[in-house]
Amino acid sequence: MSNPFSINGGAVVAMVGKDCVAIGCDLRLGMQALTVSNNFPKIFSYGDAFLGLTGLATDVTTMSEIFRYKVNMYRLREERDIEPQTMANLVSSTLYERRFGPYFVSPVIAGINQRTGEPFICGFDSIGCIDFAKDFIVSGTASDQLFGTCEALWEPDLEPEDLFETCSQALLNAVDRDALSGWGAHVYVITKDKIIKRLLKGRQD
Amino acid sequence: MRHGWNPYTDNGGSIIGIAGDDFVILAGDTRHTSGYNINSRDERKVYRLGENSSLVLATVGFGADAKDLAQTMRRAVEDFKFQHNLKDMTVSAAAQFLCTVLYGNRFFPKYAYCILGGLDKNGKARLYSYDPVGSYSKEGESRAAAGAASSLIVPFLDNQVEFKNQYIPSSKGTQERPVEHLDRDTVVRLVKDAFTGATERHIEVGDGLQIVTVSAQDGYQEEIMPLKRD
Numbered sequence: 001m002s003n004p005f006s007i008n009g010g011a012v013v014a015m016v017g018k019d020c021v022a023i024g025c026d027l028r029l030g031m032q033a034l035t036v037s038n039n040f041p042k043i044f045s046y047g048d049a050f051l052g053l054t055g056l057a058t059d060v061t062t063m064s065e066i067f068r069y070k071v072n073m074y075r076l077r078e079e080r081d082i083e084p085q086t087m088a089n090l091v092s093s094t095l096y097e098r099r100f101g102p103y104f105v106s107p108v109i110a111g112i113n114q115r116t117g118e119p120f121i122c123g124f125d126s127i128g129c130i131d132f133a134k135d136f137i138v139s140g141t142a143s144d145q146l147f148g149t150c151e152a153l154w155e156p157d158l159e160p161e162d163l164f165e166t167c168s169q170a171l172l173n174a175v176d177r178d179a180l181s182g183w184g185a186h187v188y189v190i191t192k193d194k195i196i197k198r199l200l201k202g203r204q205d
Numbered sequence: 206m207r208h209g210w211n212p213y214t215d216n217g218g219s220i221i222g223i224a225g226d227d228f229v230i231l232a233g234d235t236r237h238t239s240g241y242n243i244n245s246r247d248e249r250k251v252y253r254l255g256e257n258s259s260l261v262l263a264t265v266g267f268g269a270d271a272k273d274l275a276q277t278m279r280r281a282v283e284d285f286k287f288q289h290n291l292k293d294m295t296v297s298a299a300a301q302f303l304c305t306v307l308y309g310n311r312f313f314p315k316y317a318y319c320i321l322g323g324l325d326k327n328g329k330a331r332l333y334s335y336d337p338v339g340s341y342s343k344e345g346e347s348r349a350a351a352g353a354a355s356s357l358i359v360p361f362l363d364n365q366v367e368f369k370n371q372y373i374p375s376s377k378g379t380q381e382r383p384v385e386h387l388d389r390d391t392v393v394r395l396v397k398d399a400f401t402g403a404t405e406r407h408i409e410v411g412d413g414l415q416i417v418t419v420s421a422q423d424g425y426q427e428e429i430m431p432l433k434r435d
Contacts, residue, residue, distance in 0.1 A: 145359075147406040148358055148360055149360050149361050151402030152399060173364040176360065177363065
């Protein structure tokens with residue numbers, strides 16, 4: 001249990017629907033088996049791109065701040081919001097800069113490309129290798145459980161409300177079987193012209 | 206180089222058991238692995254305990270121990286019949302016996318996870334699950350999963366069999382959806398969904414799916430469904 005990826009616990013999942021994407025995270029922050037906080041969201045928004053970060057909590061906070069800085073600089077230079085695909089390459093190269101002393105995080109990106117209208121999700125390992133997926137991405141200490149629930153519940157071309165329910169059920173039931181994740185959840189449903197954020201209570205144990 | 210002999214191997218695979226009202230379904234994939242190798246694509250994990258028995262046992266873990274346990278149980282159930290004037294062993298008796306057998310090997314355990322299913326004397330479904338040293342619940346359970354992909358399968362079963370995290374839509378999240386007995390077609394569908402999902406994401410699961418149903422009406426039925434072989 002000295003694995004930096006499983007000291008604090010946490011889970012993130014992202015899914016693609018019909019002209020929409022969903023991304024959800026749990027709210028727990030722990031030190032091994034001891035829960036320290038039940039209000040530690042792991043999804044951060046950078047304009048059109050949403051970034052979920054699981055892993056070592058100190059690195060989650062650090063990375064979210066690094067990307068706040070980098071995306072603000074991008075916006076000033078380009079005079080526009082960053083696209084999810086561009087964000088993916090930014091995350092990848094930022095992680096690979098630390099190839100031999102990595103940040104202990106497993107990032108996930110979800111968003112709609114405002115230029116093309118295409119939904120986009122992807123995941124990374126801790127040194128920046130991108131996993132482009134057409135269906136869903138999971139990360140965190142409940143990733144096994146999430147693979148099971150997502151693989152069984154997800155189907156192509158879900159409408160925003162159905163995608164929300166699918167994503168939420170996949171997340172809630174997965175974290176209930178992981179001792180290091182849970183204590184409520186945040187779920188975002190993103191369409192081209194609307195972002196809905198919902199706070200789920202979930203099991204409090 | 207230090208070399209020590211290891212008496213156990215993990216042969217992968219997964220099993221599921223779901224109890225309905227008057228039927229019980231046990232299923233397991235038919236892949237047998239050691240490390241990254243596939244030893245067999247048709248090694249079945251679900252055993253019927255006797256020719257006309259309603260008792261079914263599914264085992265995963267170390268294949269040799271799993272098979273030996275199934276054989277021990279099969280012999281015990283047959284022997285019981287001859288010792289007790291051709292009376293069948295009840296499912297609760299078989300459950301307690303399996304516990305005794307497993308705990309009998311407490312200090313050199315049979316490295317196998319077991320799920321035992323059957324019908325009681327009223328024709329109602331019973332399902333028990335065990336750890337390798339015999340711990341089990343006498344009340345039984347409505348669903349169980351074990352083996353390599355159990356961590357993928359269990360949360361799905363929580364959601365779809367016990368309706369966990371589901372609420373009555375009109376109650377605004379105040380009333381949980383009540384648990385009800387599922388019909389047979391639904392359970393078979395759930396088992397197939399669980400295994401196709403597990404096959405997709407776990408390398409030790411695949412090749413074939415053995416589904417055994419024991420019901421009060423139709424007795425013993427067995428089906429083999431192909432799974433992905435990659």
